[in-house]
Amino acid sequence: MTQINVRYYAILREQAGMTHQSVDTPAHTADALFTELSAAHGFTVPRNLMKVAINGEFCDFSRVLNAHDEVVFIPPVAGG
Amino acid sequence: MPMTRWSSSRPLLVADMTSFFGFSSQPLSPTDETAFLADPSCGGFASFEGWVRDENEGQRVNRLDYEAYVELAVSEGEKITAEAQRRFGVRQVRCIHRIGELAIGDLAVWVGVAAPHRAEAFAACRYVIDEIKHRLPIWKKEYYASGDSGWVNCERCAQPPEQHHEHHHHKHSDNPNHSGDTQGQSGASDYSRQMRLPEVGAKGQAKLRSSRVLVVGAGGLGVPVLCYLAGAGIGTLGLIDHDELEASNLHRQTLYAIGDVGKPKALLAAKHLRSLNPEVDVRPHVAKADRSTINDLIDDYDIVVDCADNFATTYAVHDAARAKGKAIILASLYQYEGQLQVIQANQLGSCLRCVWQHATPDGITGTCQTAGVLGPVVGVLASLQALETIKLLLDLPGRLIDEVLLVDLVSLEMRRLKALRHPTCEPTCTRLPTAPADAAQATELSFASLLEASQAGFCLVDIREPSEVADYACPVKSLVIPMGRLLQNPDALPQEQKVLLLCARGARSKGTVQALRERGLSHVWSLLGGLDAYR
Incomplete structure (x- = not known):
């Protein structure tokens, strides 16, 4: 299990009911982590519309997770 | 001699x-x-x-x-x-x-x-x-x-101020009461408070005066952006918006009045901005911002500030401005949060499509109308847009370059995320939509125009009944395969090309795509809103 700090934005924050959480996860990639959290929180935005940033930099969902990474899931927003 | x-x-x-x-x-x-x-x-x-x-x-x-x-x-x-x-x-x-x-x-x-x-x-x-x-x-x-x-x-x-606007330079802008607005002003504009900043000074003020900025959208983001830029003495300030003022706008669009409900926002804003600063050449355009209208205007401006409230407009504006090498200041928001990105004019840095390659279909992630928004949240993001615009014009340090700024106004935290240029991003940013490997979940797509869908490599397939096609044919080249026949024989679709199904309002095509996906066809999408959305 890896300890990861996760932050949620926009509709994910709303659906998760929190802005951030620390999770212990068996996931090795951002992709697997998102799938796990989607199931837990009932996210409705398809993964292919999402972006992920790890430790302050946008990256691919295939990125391998390291302990204590800060993972930010970001849906696109358009309001103005 | x-x-x-x-x-x-x-x-x-x-x-x-x-x-x-x-x-x-x-x-x-x-x-x-x-x-x-x-x-x-x-x-x-x-x-x-x-x-x-x-x-x-x-x-x-x-x-x-x-x-x-x-x-x-x-x-x-x-x-x-x-x-x-x-x-x-x-x-x-x-x-x-x-x-x-x-x-x-x-x-x-x-x-x-x-x-x-x-x-x-x-x-x-x-x-x-x-x-x-x-x-x-x-x-x-x-x-x-x-x-x-x-x-x-x-x-x-x-x-004297009334002489400043006696010339009518631009036939294509809507300019009612142009000279009348400035009557009764006393004295010239006074920029002394900002000129006192060593980074601004007389030289910076001259640069602002010679600058030309186009603001897309005169709503929640657009209003504060326009007011700050007019106040700062930007020489030429264009604005484009086709909406009329609604009472539900007023909690966040602070320059309008309840008595103005029903009037075009572009003209209301222009009137206010001219009275705020008669020195600014304010050019309102009551028109929908799309690739074509932006293309017509963009040569007259150096920077585009995108204050639109939907993905389709943002991508259309971005693509048109990027193609011409104009800087773009983008902001968007959701409830208590926002995102800010600055696209550099030199076309060397990352762009919107480097981060979000495809326009998200509007409606999937919520809008101000459906998800709600607080006035000051929009104000913060708009202030940041105006700030980055001025920083860019004056070449001030600390600007957002190849980054996305996430602003969370619940926790009052800001986060700068590095967003590098995508290796396949062309200088003119023509990273047109191609199917990502995991696109299976998205079934609906929207475009700035039907032609753009076609140019993006989609084969358009009209699944309406022949009588509907006879009433109104799809204006862009398309195959006609009615829904019933298509569901019986999916092999009639092109195999090597992405397929975009379209019907009148987007409901039948959405359902058909879902049915086809279940049969293993991953290269079909539905046109969001159907043909009605593009008429």
């Missing part, structure tokens, strides 16, 4: 179209300048001469010094003469401005235009002198008979 018009060494039968702006520290000779415009295809020549006069605002003037921020003024002056050539279809445009010490009666500025016919020569000549006075960073120091002297910041500021 005097020179007659046809004694020019230029060939008489073929004359290239030219536009020129320059400064001279030596006295000007209209005869010599006119010779540059020799063009046998021209039957009309108009010129304007600005002379030094002996009086200004009641003071006797003995002489004066002209000083200019030359590198900026030349580049802006060249833009003006080229604009005149393009707008009025004239062949030869030339403008020379004096710098240095001038005496009463000296020629301070000379404009000459040659054209096939007189009407456009007069119009272009008038345009050039008006824009030169309006946009160029030129100062004059007047020496008065009383022994005093004083710097006058740019000629235009010395005129």
Whole structure:
């Protein structure tokens, strides 16, 4: 299990009911982590519309997770 | 040395179209300048001469010094003469401005235009002198008979405000009450508080005055952006918005009044901005911002501030502006949060499509209308947009470059995320939609236009019944395969090309795509909103 700090934005924050959480996860990639959290929180935005940033930099969902990474899931927003 | 018009060494039968702006520290000779415009295809020549006069605002003037921020003024002056050539279809445009010490009666500025016919020569000549006075960073120091002297910041500021807008430069902008709005103003605008900042100063103010910014959307983000940019003295401020004011806008769109509900926001905003700062050339456009309208406007601006409230507009504006190498300041928000991105004009950095390659179908992630929004949240993001615009114009440090700023106003935290240029991003950003490996979940797509969908490589398939097609045919090349037949025989679809199904309102095509996906076809999508959304 890896300890990861996760932050949620926009509709994910709303659906998760929190802005951030620390999770212990068996996931090795951002992709697997998102799938796990989607199931837990009932996210409705398809993964292919999402972006992920790890430790302050946008990256691919295939990125391998390291302990204590800060993972930010970001849906696109358009309001103005 | 005097020179007659046809004694020019230029060939008489073929004359290239030219536009020129320059400064001279030596006295000007209209005869010599006119010779540059020799063009046998021209039957009309108009010129304007600005002379030094002996009086200004009641003071006797003995002489004066002209000083200019030359590198900026030349580049802006060249833009003006080229604009005149393009707008009025004239062949030869030339403008020379004096710098240095001038005496009463000296020629301070000379404009000459040659054209096939007189009407456009007069119009272009008038345009050039008006824009030169309006946009160029030129100062004059007047020496008065009383022994005093004083710097006058740019000629235009010395005129009474009602004269600032008497020229009508732009036929395509909606300009009701243009000169009327500025009546009753006293004195010129005062930028002293921002000019006191060492990073701004007179030079920075001149740069702001010569800048041209287009704001897309006059809503929650657009209103504060427009007010701050007008207040800062941006010389030319365009705005485009086709919406009429609704009462539900007022909690966050603070320059409008309840009595204005139902009126076009672009015109309401323009009226307010002109009264806020009569020096700004405010150009409202009551039109929907899409690739075509932005393309028509974009050459007149240096920076585009995207204050749209939907993905389709944002991508259309981004693609049009990126293709022309314009800087773009993007912001969008959701409830208590926002995102900010600055696209550099040099086309070298990352763009919107480097981060979000595809436009998300509107409606999937929520809007201000459906998800709600607090007024001050929009205000914070809009202030950041105005700030980044000014920082970019003045080349101030700390700007957002190849980054996305996430702003969370619940926790009051900001986060700068590095967003590097995508390896396949073209200089003009034509990373058009291609199916990502995991696109299986998204079934609906929207585009700026049907043509864009076609150009993006989709085969359009109209699944409506023949009677509907007869009533209104899809305006872009498409196959017609009615839904029932398609579901019976999915092999009728192209196999090697992405397929976009379309129906009247997007419901049947969505359902059909879901059914086809279940049968293992991953290369089909549904046009969000159907044909009705593009009529």
